[in-house]
Amino acid sequence: MAQKIKLSTIADALKVSTATVSLALRDSPLVADQTREKIKEHARAIGYIYNRRAASLRTSRSGIVGVVVHDIMNPFFAEILRAIEGELDRSGQTFILSNHYDQLDKQRTFIDTVLQLGGDGVIMSPAIGTPAEDIRMAEDNGLPVVLIARSVKDANVPVFRGDDAYGIGLATNHLISLGHTRIAMVGGTDQTSTGRDRYEGYLHAMQKAGLEVKPEWRIPGPRTKQAGFDAAPQFLALKDHPTAAVCWNDLAAIGMMNGIARAGLVAGVDISVTGYDDLEEAAIATPALTTVWNGQREVGQRAARALLDQLNGADTHARQELIKPELRIRQSTSRPKER
Amino acid sequence: MAQKIKLSTIADALKVSTATVSLALRDSPLVADQTREKIKEHARAIGYIYNRRAASLRTSRSGIVGVVVHDIMNPFFAEILRAIEGELDRSGQTFILSNHYDQLDKQRTFIDTVLQLGGDGVIMSPAIGTPAEDIRMAEDNGLPVVLIARSVKDANVPVFRGDDAYGIGLATNHLISLGHTRIAMVGGTDQTSTGRDRYEGYLHAMQKAGLEVKPEWRIPGPRTKQAGFDAAPQFLALKDHPTAAVCWNDLAAIGMMNGIARAGLVAGVDISVTGYDDLEEAAIATPALTTVWNGQREVGQRAARALLDQLNGADTHARQELIKPELRIRQSTSRPKER
């Protein structure tokens, strides 16, 4: 590796000061066009590499944004991340990504890392049980926070998420309108704001339609295909089992449909199943999954923009923005089978 | 936000020098136990935050490792990333992650960013068409590179990947041993080393068994479910269509099985299908997918360790390590149906 090239290397070669070089490379109008071109040209020629740490030490802007979610491999978050990535890319921010797997200490470590690196902001989907305190701590240290997908009680920061209660209501009502009266809810937990909202939405829709809800019809579990798959036999073992299941998300729904198939039944015929999120995968599942579009792209984009605006000095008030979900009807739901 | 707390804040408060504080916080034996404790205690109490940029400016070690792959949302990479994450975490490195979507300029931008941030190294699954030049450029600037999943011709760096030719041979031979003679290969491209190796492996197995291979039996395409799904009708439209398909990866295979189901046929009965990678999902697909375990976890772990070793001064010679894949037989393959 050749000798490190720095501003002064260029400055010396061209008989100007480092200040001029610095300004020229950043297209400052303070330097004459001709000089600027000469400098940029030379910099390119000798392969100068801008040292961001040195710069940010001086400017205290690092161009780094931290993003932390439960699990980046979960397609739901993956779609959000894709949107965030696009937005951040366009404004030249680097993002560092991490999973917290719903472990508070992993989340704290991450925030700490971002602080140490002098990050400009954080976008996070808070781990279960995140205290408002943790968020305040970040903000106190000059790290603006934006929340996605879940909110944190008493945390005074912007939140972007789907309207879960409303969305799950769409799915439940759809099943009810098809004639189902015994409807279970499969997957998910009640420990997140999302979880509570979805369960409430389901309950509310059932009650509004005057339908009974048995406690054993709530089969909670992780939000994974595996969990849905495992829930299927439980569901089928219920005496007088329901004719339909509202699943926490598409993953659980797809897993459950697989489980139903394993039991020799046909989802969408014997048992109706709805998902949630409308992942790309939902449309090509067999049968194609009736689900609720949850605006992942919207959430990601708006969250990223809100953060960027804040970095640019806009006074982002702590608002909560709910994206309105939409029902996508496909083949996994139908009228209940007579017996 | 309170006044920035720095080493000297602590130093002043405790009437010692910043040097002592710096050493104490890093557990140097050069400072007396008692002093050290006092310093660490005070630092904690007032909420001192270590400034890594300042430190790395001095030390030229940033604790940052760049990781870039085609698409982090692809479960194949996701599983590798999970392993890398674990390894890096344990040694306190921060990793910044990015997709290149097989675009060379995105990949270059990423490497440039890592250079600017003073990253300690890069783990990458090179984009299609990556010239050895690009990698040499990184290394010339003091950024060690480790490759995963794909190799780059003439690039003199460590590579960790599965033995694709061997692995696809396992799948092909399995089908042959079941009695299939007309076997197609679905999905993937021949533009990557992986692609060529897999196709070669398939060809080689067929030829060794004395079986004919028709050109139209090669149905290339992206490595996604959607692609597999779309390939199904093409496959079925072939006159005298094959009785089995070796798919590029599990995603394509699962997509194809869905496509087969849509056509009213049953994968694993009418058409045998094999996947590649053994994603978590393969086992719960319906039918459960016969596939080839590709050692994602191994690849990720070894790559990360190799890089870490190199950072610690070990002289990592540029080796290519091939992980031996293993066949996982499930329900998506069976004897060909007589007609």
Next chain:
DNA sequence: TGGGTGCGGTCAAACGTTTGGCCAGGACCC
């Protein structure tokens, strides 16, 4: 008594940028 050794700690120079303040020279104006 004088020199050697360890211990605990300090000094100050770097690391590579950015930026507010300053300056030289020329054009322009009355």
Next chain:
DNA sequence: GGGTCCTGGCCAAACGTTTGACCGCACCCA
């Protein structure tokens, strides 16, 4: 011809750490 403005550029002080060189002291040994 003296004042005012502009233009293009330079100076030097930060930003917060780390680290090689040094230092003072106590103790020990001969």
